[in-house]
Amino acid sequence: MTNGPIDLDIFAELKDATGDEFAAELVNTFLDEAPGMIAELKAAADASDADGYRRAAHSIKSNANTFGATALAELARKIELGGIPATGDPTDAKALEASFAKAAAALRTLNND
């Protein structure tokens, strides 16, 4: 079942496997860490650091998959595979930021349920 930015089946599975309390903490950790990862992605793009750029996208993809943030994961995967854009091109980073904001809002709601 997909409801908005979060695949609820995947999210339920995570809670089931690790416990509700732990899953809630893990969501908070992700919400704390993700802005840093997006910042790293931007910094890597500015510095033409292709490895750093790929790694930041890879991390976001990996975590998005954990929480069932399917759209965010798919976008991050495209960025990971797409390679570094021309120096200073913020298109990918901006799209990723917007997708993360949606996923984050949905995860916050789920955490408060």
Next chain:
Amino acid sequence: MTDAPGHLLIVDDNKVNRLLLSRNVELLGHKASVAENGRVAMEMLSSQSFDLLLLDIEMPEMDGFQVLEAINADPDLRELPVLVTSSVEGLDNIVRCIELGAEDYLPKPVNKTLLSARVSSGLEKKRLRDEQRRLLERFATTEVAQDLQESGFAIGGKRANASVLFCDIRGFTTLSENLAPEATIDLLNTFYTLMFEAVTSNGGIVSLMLGDGLMALFGVPQPLNNTAQSAVAAGHEMHSMIEMLNHDRLADGEESLRIGIGIATGEVVAGYAGTDNRATYTCIGSTVNLAARLEAETQNTGSRILVDQETLDLLDGADVQKTFGKTQIKGFSDPFDIHAL
């Protein structure tokens, strides 16, 4: 879950992944430690012992491929099972992990059931490898291996106090005349397995195998608290093992084995003798000759174990069956007091 708990090291640069994998591993009943990149992981591996590594690939400073290479190059770590847990893209990357020695690859997000199965099988492999190493060491002698590691290989000996034990099967030539060659080898293998066990479980090493007998050393290369006590304990254990073997042999209508044991204690020169290409850890000196003569003397005196005075003096409450005072021993000008235990 039937696994014995293992200690796993989780290597991942992402905090969410570290927390999640730790949680999963702990829920499986194992202990988890974490490292945030390959360099930190290698530092931890050099100072602590782990049973299994859960390794991410994409990491700053030192990535998973580099960790796999470093583990391969280190003889102490080579046998550590590694499970790669990654969402790395591309089959070629997965193949590369396996080629670099990873046991298996688990895609992220890691499925709990799959993780449980892979961790169990990885820990089982580790257990079997450890077991294999222990068996190998029993026959190659850990002590000699350790001595080589610590002081390096050099032809030449050093003086030390040790107890030397000789053990021999009585009338083996007559016994083997009635046996097929295969049965003789079988019998020798059983004999050596039991005797090695008696020697190593008492802190000694078997330094020579001589047809139907052996020479064992107690106190070299590694010192022992009481070399005589250990050697005599090994001697008694050898006799009780032969008694158990005879019990089985009699039930199968086979002839009993009888052994004789001679033990002498004193200064020896122990070390590596031979050439740089082929050498053996051995021990020489009059103590060795005396032990060999005492073993031969067990036949003449009908004794189970014969020891010299120095060995007896070191024993804590020995049960002396008989003392043969002023016995003339071949190769020695002065007579000895020798004791049957």
